[in-house]
Amino acid sequence: MPDARRRVERVLGDKPVADLSYLIPPLPDCRADPVEGLPAPISPANLPQELIVVSDSSWNAIQVWRTAYALGLRWGNLDLFHWHCENCQTSTFCVHRLEEPAGFLPERALEGDRVRGLVFLHDPDNTPDPAAVWNRILLAAAAWVRELGGRPIDRSGQPIRPWSGLGRA
Numbered sequence: 207m208p209d210a211r212r213r214v215e216r217v218l219g220d221k222p223v224a225d226l227s228y229l230i231p232p233l234p235d236c237r238a239d240p241v242e243g244l245p246a247p248i249s250p251a252n253l254p255q256e257l258i259v260v261s262d263s264s265w266n267a268i269q270v271w272r273t274a275y276a277l278g279l280r281w282g283n284l285d286l287f288h289w290h291c292e293n294c295q296t297s298t299f300c301v302h303r304l305e306e307p308a309g310f311l312p313e314r315a316l317e318g319d320r321v322r323g324l325v326f327l328h329d330p331d332n333t334p335d336p337a338a339v340w341n342r343i344l345l346a347a348a349a350w351v352r353e354l355g356g357r358p359i360d361r362s363g364q365p366i367r368p369w370s371g372l373g374r375a
Contacts, residue, residue, distance in 0.1 A: 213312040214281055217271045227278035229349040230342050232291065253330045253340050257366060258304060259347050259356045260323035267315035270324075273353050274301065277346055285309025289346065299328040299343050324350070 271281075279287040279301060286309055287301040302308040304323030311319075326343045330336035347358055358366040 210281075214271075217268060217312040217315045218275060219268075223272055224276045226273075226276040226349055226353070230278060230289065230345045253336050254360070255327060255330060256361065257326045257343055257347050258323055258359050258361065259326070259350055260304065260359055261321070261354070261356045264320035264322045265354050265356075267310070267319035267321055269354060270321050271310065271312075271315055273350060276353070277349055279346075281310060281312075285311055289342065298333065298339050299326060299346075301326050301346075323356075 274281070274287040277289075279289045282288050284302075285307075289299050289301075291298045302325050303310065303321055304325055305321075308325075326347055328336070328339050328343060330340075333339050350356065351358065360366060
């Protein structure tokens with residue numbers, strides 16, 4: 207674990223990482239009401255599993271790491287970024303690259319890697335409160351768009367609706 211911590215510290219650098227974690231309200235005990243102002247999903251059975259945010263050009267991988275850490279995500283299993291509720295043992299949702307390889311390696315970031323898109327992913331069948339987790343994914347993606355730009359799309363490339371008020375001003 208100390209080796210992994212050193213690898214992450216090399217990518218994040220000496221400059222403090224902003225704390226934007228307040229943009230994604232915690233899920234104590236993996237259950238919470240949907241966040242006010244976000245669209246309510248039709249039903250957990252019809253809940254999307256993923257949301258894609260694509261860059262209009264590409265993001266510098268170090269910016270990706272710093273933004274992920276600022277939002278409270280942590281690098282871990284399968285070299286993906288994970289977001290955990292306060293009392294959960296497993297990841298509530300994860301973020302991987304749209305292109306291959308899907309994972310994020312600190313060494314690649316330090317070599318000047320670029321990222322074209324991100325996939326915010328959760329498993330509604332194995333999440334105690336899928337609607338609340340989906341709302342956290344919407345908040346995380348909206349914060350991402352505000353910080354680094356980009357646009358949310360579905361797997362077919364169509365814009366995610368409704369998205370008004372959640373993107374860049």
